[in-house]
Amino acid sequence: MIHWRDLMQPHRIVLMLLFAALVLWCAISLRWDWIPQYAPLALEGLWRTVWILVVTTVLGFMLAIPLGLAQAVGPWYLSIPARTFCTVIRGTPLLLQIWLLYYGLGSLFPQIPWIRSSELWPYLRQAWPYAVLALTLSYAGYEGEIMRGAFASVNKGQLEAASAFGMPRLTRFRRIWLPQAIRNVLPTLGGETILQLKATPLVATITVVEIYAVSSRVRSDTFIVYEPLLLLAISYMSIAGLITLAFRQIEKRVPR
Amino acid sequence: MDAILETLGLAQSAELLAFSPPGWGGNLLRGLANSMKIASGAFGMGLLIGLFGAYGKLYGGVVVRDLLAIYTTVIRAVPELVLILILYYVGTDLLNKASLAMGYGRVEISGVVAGIWVLGIVQGAYATEVLRGAIQAVPAGQIEAARAFGMPPLTLMRRVTIPAMMSFAVPGLANLWLIATKDTALLAIVGFSELTLETRQAASSTRAYFTFFLAAGALYLIVTLLSGVVFGRVEKWARRGQPSLREGGR
Structure with a gap:
């Protein structure tokens, strides 16, 4: 954590004064008169960015648990598909994946009659389901690789002790294995979530109006x-800062 | 060959991906070449920035250290796409101002050079952290011994620090190279004709989205897998003479 005394060194004071002068110069000599007009749209965009971030990280993490488990201890017919999935997701650019899903699937669905007449069709015509799907799969791919290591690194003795006490397999997984695996990945999870935040502007290319799209529209x-x-840039930095603080709080609460 | 493709229903895709003009394969490969040019240029520039940055962070004065901390933090917290736009506009603006001041007209910057400049600065921030960690992992005694023998700083860097830190730095640098290849795709949004943009143009003019996006994905995947092999070799070479982690340490 930052201490007050660390900030009060002479060179830091000079740097902060310079920074304050820069901010003041920006506030005075740059044009900010467009803000009132676009503020409602920008807030909506900000909300959509946060919404996409939260939904895709939660869904992606839920998907990453079976992916990691399959790679760590699964039989070959589960571990090979899981490993292939992770390699493909991690080996191709996210932008390409988003475009493949949106333009590829999006052009395929209208040709299939029963999809057109189904109740899902109004959603499938919009862009955001594809955005959520692409970002979820991407997070699951990166996180699945990390969860593999996390599951493998849990102490074998604890699992053996649990089964020696006659704990059923599912309870053993729920109470011993999973909590410790998650505790092991917590520090990397924060970084991965910031990476996911930095991936969200890509969905603006498929007409999802989040904060990046709002700024391009202003431009x-x-x-x-x-x-x-x-x-x-400042709004992304503040969200990233909040994520860092949140994960620091969570890490503090988790017993070592 | 044709008969096999016909029975698999892939004849149409093969036609679309042919290398000569009615097919778009040539365009994809040209895009891939551009992507690789940008990625390797940016990776090299990132390494250079990273080396200076790491030395600045470890041995620099207080002001240099604080400025570098701001650089790496800001670059790593802001999306690459936003940085690309900012750096692209700032770069062209500065260059045009400079050339107007010197009496030349407006200059056109080639896509490859702009891409290298933009991605290089982003890579530099990550490389700074990777190399700083690697230099710190070198036992301090080795560097002190070289200093005690009166080795000049540049020779020390060339003959002691860099060879000793290589084995620690290679895994992180391999990761950075993969990030560089994938980040070139973002330049499609600014309109550089690299692989992803070429793919999208081919796909939208033929309406064969799956064929082209899957082909481009395969090209990226091949690059990733080949890089994995190459960096594996490099790591083995960098570790030569060190006890292997599996057998050693008993």
Whole structure:
């Protein structure tokens, strides 16, 4: 954690003053008059970014647990598909995956009559299901690899002790194996979540209006280049900071 | 060959992916070449920034250390896509101002150079952290011994620090290289004709989305897997003479 005395060194004070001057200069000489007009849209975009981030990390993590388990202890007919999935997801750019799902599946579905007449069709015509699916699969792919290591690193003796006490397999998994695996990955989980945050602007390319898309819209409407981008960078940094703080709190609560 | 493709129902895809003009295979390969050019340039520039950055973070003065901390933190917290846009606009603006001031007209920057500049700065932040960790992992006694013998700093870096840290740095650098190859895809959004953009153009003009996106995915995957093999070799070479982790340490 940052201590007050660390900040109060002479060179840091000078740096902070310089930074304050820079902020002041930005506030005065750059154009910010577009903000009131676009503020509601920007808030909506911010909300959508956070929503996509939370939904895809939660779903992706739930998918990563079986993927990691299959790779760590599964039989070959489960571990080979799981490993292939992780390799393919990690070996190709996310942008390509998003476009494959959106343009590929999106152009395939309308040709199939029973999908067109099903109740899912109104959703499948929108962009966000594809965005959520692509980001979830991507997070699951990266996290599945990490969970593999986490499951393998849990102390064998504890699992043996649990089965010696006659604990059923599912309870053993739920109460001994999974909690310890998650505890082991907690520090990397924070970093992975920030990486996921940094992946969310890609869904703007398939017409999902999140915060990045709002800033591009401001740029193309008003021809103001730097100001929206600057504000965008600051909002991503604040979200990343919040994620870091949240994970630090969680890590503090988990017993070592 | 044709008969096999026909029975598999792939004849149409093969036609679309042919290398000569009615097919789009040539365009995809040209895109791949551009991607690889940008990725290797950015990786090299990142290594250079990273080496200076790591030395600055470890041995620099207080101001240098704080500035580098800001650089690495900001770059790692802001999405690459946003950084690419900011650096692209800043880069072209600065270059145009400089060339106007020197009396030349506006300059056109090639996509490859702009891509290398933009991704190189992003890579530099990650490389700084990787190399700093690797240098710290070198036993301090080795560097002190070289200093005690009066080895000049550059020779020390070339003959002691870099060879000794290589084995610690290679896994992280391999990861960075993979990130660089995948990040080139982001340049598609700014309009550079690298693999992903070429693929999208081919796909949207032929309506064969699956064929082209899957083909491009396969190309990226081949690059990833080959890089894995190459970096495995490099790591083995960097570890030569060290006890292997499996057998040693008993």
